[in-house]
Amino acid sequence: MKADIRARLESAAPLIGAYLLLSTLYAWQAWRRETPTIFSDELETTQISRAIAETGHAARRGEPYGFTSLVPWLTAPFWWLHPVATAYEAIKSVQAFVMAAAIFPAFLLARRLLSPGWAYFAAVAAIAGPALSYAPILVEEPWAYPVATLALWLTVRAVDVPGRWPIALAFVSCILAVLVRSQLVAVFGALAFGLLALWWRTPAMRRWRTSWSRWDWAGAVVLGIGAVIAVVAFLGHRSGEWEKVTTGWKGRMLEYGSWAGGAFAIGIGVLPAIALLAMLAVPRAERDRPGVRAFVVVAGGAVVSFGWYAAVKGAYLSTTFSSLIVERNLVYLAPLAFVATAYLFERAAAPIWAVLVAGAAVLALVVWVPIERGLDNFPYYEAHGLAILALANREWAWPVGRIETALEVLTVAAAVLLLLVGTRLRASLADAAAPVAVAVAVGLLVWNVTAEVYASIGEHEFSALVERNIPKPNDWVDRDAGSGTVTMLGQHMSDNPLGVPTTEFWNRSISKVWSVDGTGPGPGHTLTPDLQDVDGTLWPNPRTDFVLASGGVEVVGDEVAANEGSTLVRLDGRPIRLRANTTGIAGDGWIVGDPSDPSVPARAAYNRFDVSGGGTGTAVVTLSRETFGCGSGGVRLPGDAVVRIGILGRGEDKQPAIVRQTASDTQYVPACTSRTFALPTPSVPWRVEVAIPTFVPAKVDPKGSAGERRALGARISFDVVPR
Numbered sequence: 001m002k003a004d005i006r007a008r009l010e011s012a013a014p015l016i017g018a019y020l021l022l023s024t025l026y027a028w029q030a031w032r033r034e035t036p037t038i039f040s041d042e043l044e045t046t047q048i049s050r051a052i053a054e055t056g057h058a059a060r061r062g063e064p065y066g067f068t069s070l071v072p073w074l075t076a077p078f079w080w081l082h083p084v085a086t087a088y089e090a091i092k093s094v095q096a097f098v099m100a101a102a103i104f105p106a107f108l109l110a111r112r113l114l115s116p117g118w119a120y121f122a123a124v125a126a127i128a129g130p131a132l133s134y135a136p137i138l139v140e141e142p143w144a145y146p147v148a149t150l151a152l153w154l155t156v157r158a159v160d161v162p163g164r165w166p167i168a169l170a171f172v173s174c175i176l177a178v179l180v181r182s183q184l185v186a187v188f189g190a191l192a193f194g195l196l197a198l199w200w201r202t203p204a205m206r207r208w209r210t211s212w213s214r215w216d217w218a219g220a221v222v223l224g225i226g227a228v229i230a231v232v233a234f235l236g237h238r239s240g241e242w243e244k245v246t247t248g249w250k251g252r253m254l255e256y257g258s259w260a261g262g263a264f265a266i267g268i269g270v271l272p273a274i275a276l277l278a279m280l281a282v283p284r285a286e287r288d289r290p291g292v293r294a295f296v297v298v299a300g301g302a303v304v305s306f307g308w309y310a311a312v313k314g315a316y317l318s319t320t321f322s323s324l325i326v327e328r329n330l331v332y333l334a335p336l337a338f339v340a341t342a343y344l345f346e347r348a349a350a351p352i353w354a355v356l357v358a359g360a361a362v363l364a365l366v367v368w369v370p371i372e373r374g375l376d377n378f379p380y381y382e383a384h385g386l387a388i389l390a391l392a393n394r395e396w397a398w399p400v401g402r403i404e405t406a407l408e409v410l411t412v413a414a415a416v417l418l419l420l421v422g423t424r425l426r427a428s429l430a431d432a433a434a435p436v437a438v439a440v441a442v443g444l445l446v447w448n449v450t451a452e453v454y455a456s457i458g459e460h461e462f463s464a465l466v467e468r469n470i471p472k473p474n475d476w477v478d479r480d481a482g483s484g485t486v487t488m489l490g491q492h493m494s495d496n497p498l499g500v501p502t503t504e505f506w507n508r509s510i511s512k513v514w515s516v517d518g519t520g521p522g523p524g525h526t527l528t529p530d531l532q533d534v535d536g537t538l539w540p541n542p543r544t545d546f547v548l549a550s551g552g553v554e555v556v557g558d559e560v561a562a563n564e565g566s567t568l569v570r571l572d573g574r575p576i577r578l579r580a581n582t583t584g585i586a587g588d589g590w591i592v593g594d595p596s597d598p599s600v601p602a603r604a605a606y607n608r609f610d611v612s613g614g615g616t617g618t619a620v621v622t623l624s625r626e627t628f629g630c631g632s633g634g635v636r637l638p639g640d641a642v643v644r645i646g647i648l649g650r651g652e653d654k655q656p657a658i659v660r661q662t663a664s665d666t667q668y669v670p671a672c673t674s675r676t677f678a679l680p681t682p683s684v685p686w687r688v689e690v691a692i693p694t695f696v697p698a699k700v701d702p703k704g705s706a707g708e709r710r711a712l713g714a715r716i717s718f719d720v721v722p723r
Contacts, residue, residue, distance in 0.1 A: 193301025267385020629671025
């Protein structure tokens with residue numbers, strides 16, 4: 001008994017050693033990640049997880065939220081740690097070890113058809129690739145990757161050695177995978193393929209098929225096609241996303257699915273992608289070996305299911321959000337690809353024609369990928385597999401054309417290598433075959449680790465850049481608010497797509513995010529409160545201990561702290577009441593209009609609710625175009641600026657409005673110049689409105705301002721000179 005246990009431990013030592021080595025590397029990379037950057041995904045996971053930790057119920061910004069994933073429940077206990085930095089470090093570090101744990105089910109999967117040595121290679125490679133650079137990011141992937149690998153192993157096991165308990169375990173593991181990440185519903189496709197293959201090969205089914213005529217076979221094919229159509233129709237009925245894409249955007253499915261497949265192939269070293277496809281065509285004699293038929297069937301089902309999901313996801317996002325290379329939806333195929341590679345290296349069992357067809361297919365996928373997206377937007381979160389191309393571009397100064405050529409050459413070389421090592425042509429290498437196979441395997445490991453490390457470097461650099469722009473200390477609001485609750489209130493908050501989410505992440509006391517102009521970002525409930533009274537009282541007005549005002553918003557109360565344009569105000573039980581606020585002003589001070597309709601002027605306003613203590617006198621409005629057109633040879637910019645002032649009231653939209661105008665002024669604001677407007681204020685709450693025609697710098701001055709495509713009016717500032 002003891003000898004047996006010792007032998008097992010000794011055989012597991014290389015696996016455990018590789019796990020500890022790589023997971024320690026990923027934990028170190030996690031430590032280097034200074035702040036979340038993937039918004040809104042990381043913030044939403046954090047919101048839900050914190051709510052579970054505090055109340056036992058899922059919520060976003062205090063509003064109940066339905067079940068999304070097990071991940072927020074798994075990370076919730078870490079949010080009992082204080083301060084936020086401690087909890088964040090703990091989650092990142094744990095996720096590094098959790099994601100790397102995929103090595104164990106990957107090894108068990110590989111051992112069903114491989115010798116120990118090649119199984120070690122497949123398992124280590126499964127956790128060496130660029131997908132592991134997602135480990136420190138607060139999303140579902142770090143937890144989903146090992147669970148998906150577990151489900152694939154148990155599914156192969158159930159198909160290989162069918163029985164009540166193996167099938168039940170496979171089914172439960174697939175359910176668990178879906179609970180961790182809903183996208184992993186694709187593993188049910190692999191399970192369905194496997195169970196269908198089991199049924200197809202039962203003795204009863206074999207006997208029945210022997211009696212089929214040609215027309216019977218034709219009918220079976222028609223029924224199979226009908227079943228597929230029925231499944232697609234059912235899924236379309238259950239999912240609006242699925243229905244929209246499969247009925248109206250089939251061409252985009254092919255395009256975006258191919259992009260994802262090509263990026264996945266590049267990330268894992270190209271050859272494993274070819275091997276995965278070629279493995280599906282191994283001859284019957286090979287399929288009869290232990291574990292091989294089950295692996296082929298499950299791998300085929302997984303390729304179809306995950307590929308279809310990525311195609312639908314990419315096409316749908318292109319119609320609602322952006323054109324993305326959604327490679328991260330295919331990373332779950334990596335363990336299968338490396339097992340297939342190891343098998344062909346060990347057995348040389350691939351048909352020559354299968355390698356040629358698979359190589360041509362992968363070459364088409366690789367060529368189709370718009371790699372410049374991954375280079376221009378590095379780190380490209382949706383496709384970390386392209387990170388190794390960014391290395392060539394950024395470190396070696398390779399242009400896009402050279403990289404594309406290198407990829408084509410690499411793909412052809414990979415296919416040739418697989419022909420020489422993974423088919424019957426291996427005999428031509430004689431005694432050199434095994435060393436060549438090992439050398440290629442080592443090369444693949446180096447490629448994958450390099451891609452992972454460089455993807456991690458990119459995420460670290462971006463994280464460090466974001467962290468440098470966070471007001472210090474990161475949790476300054478928590479420190480000054482103590483155990484109190486904070487409502488964030490600002491304007492033009494969408495101009496700072498990282499600032500608001502990072503402030504909310506680092507300060508758990510922030511429970512609500514509101515805006516005065518409808519620009520409050522998600523995820524979670526955001527509100528533009530109504531004006532209840534001209535004294536600045538808002539509605540609704542829930543109880544909150546503090547308000548974090550920013551973007552020109554001033555709140556009545558005791559100022560506790562101020563930090564880089566944001567002010568923390570204590571309410572002491574009072575309702576939220578505005579002292580003053582601006583609207584329509586971008587973060588850089590410009591009034592911005594609609595670039596699609598330059599005939600509509602850009603508008604901004606200043607509301608003064610509290611007129612005590614110097615709130616009346618003369619309103620001074622300065623409009624400046626001093627930073628544009630000075631060297632453009634006398635550019636004439638459009639139109640006159642109109643400034644109006646009057647008594648503030650509650651408009652039909654329940655927002656501030658001028659109910660009676662008391663004064664106005666009109667002036668032309670030339671390029672490279674500023675103009676000042678001075679208007680007397682009413683003695684009651686008042687409002688100033690500004691309207692100015694816009695210009696698009698990229699159109700007016702293409703050489704000097706090619707990158708500025710907003711419709712700009714002028715830089716604006718408001719001031720009040722007391723009576």
